[in-house]
Amino acid sequence: xxxxxxxxxxxxxxxxxxxxxxxxxxxxxxxxxxxxxxxxxxxxxxxxxxxxxxxxxxxxxxxxxxxxxxxxxxxxxxxxxxxxxxxxxxxxxxxxxxxxxxxxxxxxxxxxxxxxxxxxxxxxxxxxxxxxxxxxxxxxxxxxxxxxxxxxxxxxxxxxxxxxxxxxxxxxxxxxxxxxxxxxxxxxxxxxxxxxxxxxxxxxxxxxxxxxxxxxxxxx
Amino acid sequence: xxxxxxxxxxxxxxxxxxxxxxxxxxxxxxxxxxxxxxxxxxxxxxxxxxxxxxxxxxxxxxxxxxxxxxxxxxxxxxxxxxxxxxxxxxxxxxxxxxxxxxxxxxxxxxxxxxxx
Numbered sequence: 247x248x249x250x251x252x253x254x255x256x257x258x259x260x261x262x263x264x265x266x267x268x269x270x271x272x273x274x275x276x277x278x279x280x281x282x283x284x285x286x287x288x289x290x291x292x293x294x295x296x297x298x299x300x301x302x303x304x305x306x307x308x309x310x311x312x313x314x315x316x317x318x319x320x321x322x323x324x325x326x327x328x329x330x331x332x333x334x335x336x337x338x339x340x341x342x343x344x345x346x347x348x349x350x351x352x353x354x355x356x357x358x359x360x361x362x363x364x365x366x367x368x369x370x371x372x373x374x375x376x377x378x379x380x381x382x383x384x385x386x387x388x389x390x391x392x393x394x395x396x397x398x399x400x401x402x403x404x405x406x407x408x409x410x411x412x413x414x415x416x417x418x419x420x421x422x423x424x425x426x427x428x429x430x431x432x433x434x435x436x437x438x439x440x441x442x443x444x445x446x447x448x449x450x451x452x453x454x455x456x457x458x459x460x461x462x463x464x465x466x
Numbered sequence: 467x468x469x470x471x472x473x474x475x476x477x478x479x480x481x482x483x484x485x486x487x488x489x490x491x492x493x494x495x496x497x498x499x500x501x502x503x504x505x506x507x508x509x510x511x512x513x514x515x516x517x518x519x520x521x522x523x524x525x526x527x528x529x530x531x532x533x534x535x536x537x538x539x540x541x542x543x544x545x546x547x548x549x550x551x552x553x554x555x556x557x558x559x560x561x562x563x564x565x566x567x568x569x570x571x572x573x574x575x576x577x578x579x580x581x582x
Contacts, residue, residue: 247578247579247580247581248576248577248578248579249483249484249576249577249578249579250575250576251480251483251574251575251576251577252573252574252575253479253483253573253574254479254572254573254574255472255475255476255479255497255572255573255574256472256475256572257475257479258475258478258479259475339468339471340468341468341471343471371468371504372468372471372504374504375468375472375503375504375505376468376471397551397552397553400502400551400552400553401502401503401504401552404502404552432554432562433551433553433554433555433562434552434553434554435554436554436562436563436564
């Protein structure tokens with residue numbers, strides 16, 4: 247006997263993610279899911295971001311890593327509340343799922359929180375598949391990684407609302423062609439926003455913090 | 467590698483949907499996977515072979531139906547299919563302004579069961 251069931255395979259994850267988003271909305275928290283390959287500079291950018299915002303904004307970070315607490319310890323030094331998810335006990339998963347985000351979020355002192363940052367596991371493939379409950383998906387790409395990445399990992403760039411191009415101080419050294427990258431990313435996502443930063447040289451950070459503040463105020 | 471997590475999610479959705487039914491075994495699970503869903507069918511079959519052990523799907527086959535990646539041009543309104551690259555470029559008018567019509571599917575369509 248054939249039974250028609252038409253059910254989304256990631257239904258359970260999608261439902262938890264939708265519930266979490268409602269919880270964030272109720273608590274007036276703006277949540278972002280930051281994704282990139284390993285070594286693009288997510289943690290360094292977050293250190294600068296938290297330093298630049300913490301006087302006016304209460305920030306929490308959920309730090310995803312397969313193993314080690316190196317990144318979580320770096321971010322704890324900024325004074326932000328950090329909860330770490332190590333996926334090694336789950337088999338070294340390459341992405342974060344909504345259920346783990348919910349559990350980590352509930353360990354936090356959420357009262358008065360304005361911004362919740364999910365630093366996803368460094369990987370341009372798997373995290374794109376799973377809704378984390380965040381309001382915005384952000385993909386970060388350093389200029390050292392090459393202009394072709396949006397074409398090679400289209401789903402990640404397609405699902406993201408914002409592209410942060412990092413390590414812009416290396417553009418000349420890398421002979422990186424920003425125009426070519428923008429052409430490539432628009433081919434897979436014509437609606438994506440773009441911000442170019444260098445955490446080392448402190449350029450573009452103001453624009454990035456402005457983007458965050460604008461979204462935080464929409465949630466208030 | 468995320469195909470294993472997706473397969474595990476699929477098995478648990480099948481278990482949920484069969485809850486309350488008297489099923490002796492599941493013969494087949496049919497799913498739709500879009501070309502632009504980020505899931506590799508071969509990896510999914512591979513993961514299914516060991517994820518199904520000890521579950522209600524132990525003796526089941528996995529039938530994967532791939533759905534083509536199709537876009538609708540927002541300029542000329544024609545629907546077009548992507549060939550090698552997942553890019554938004556209309557072959558009729560060269561516009562890069564297009565929306566996805568199909569190819570992002572990831573769902574269970576039906577289950578074939580033997581009742582007790």
